Amino acid sequence: MxxxxxxxxxxxxxxxxxxxxxxxxxxxxxxxxxxxxxxxxxxxxxIKKPYEKKLSFLNLHTGERTRATFWANGRYVPEGLRAINHVLRDHRTNERTTIDPYLVDFLHQLQYRLRTNQEFHVISAYRSHATNAKLAQLSDGVAKNSLHTQGKAIDIRLPGRKLADLRSAALSLQMGGVGYYPSSNFIHLDSGRVRFW
Incomplete structure (x- = not known):
């Protein structure tokens, strides 16, 4: 035919x-x-390249940086999570903990929402109980049972981005807690229940 x-x-x-x-x-x-x-x-x-999730951080207290692949081939990458745990440790006591992978995913989703791969500037992440207690004595804004002590919270900023835009993007994700601290130039994110202040 x-x-x-x-x-x-x-x-x-x-x-x-x-x-x-x-x-x-x-x-x-x-x-x-x-x-x-x-x-x-x-x-x-x-033949597609495997999907990977990466994050970059600059710890403003130690000057340390990391760019870590924390997810690849359908699973978390232990080496990448260890690198993140190290840079997000309590810089006052040098103690570290396991940062909640859900919080890491929250940060990755925020990065994706903002269409950037720029490094997050870290003001505070994990805090030992001793550090948290000292900070609570100095400020009413520090919760005694802070999620920072469980590796479930982080205070960040993103250079070149308005803090209000960072907050709006985080709120739109509905993945956890979002605190707004414009006078100190950071937002708080945590992997607790969805709420904001």
């Missing part, structure tokens, strides 16, 4: 059958040649 249509539209009735066959074979050969690169491209596109 296809051959018949091809012959009707592209070959003159006056040409000998032999010429028609050669032209048809040449045309089919050309089509096959054109299909090869497309097949190779399609096969190449099917």
């Amino acid at each position: 296809i051959r018949k249509l091809f012959e009707q539209h592209y070959l003159s009735e006056t040409e000998p059958v032999q010429s028609r066959r050669r032209l048809l074979q040449a045309g089919l050969g050309a089509c096959a040649m054109l299909a090869l690169p497309m097949t190779a491209t399609t096969a190449h596109a099917a």
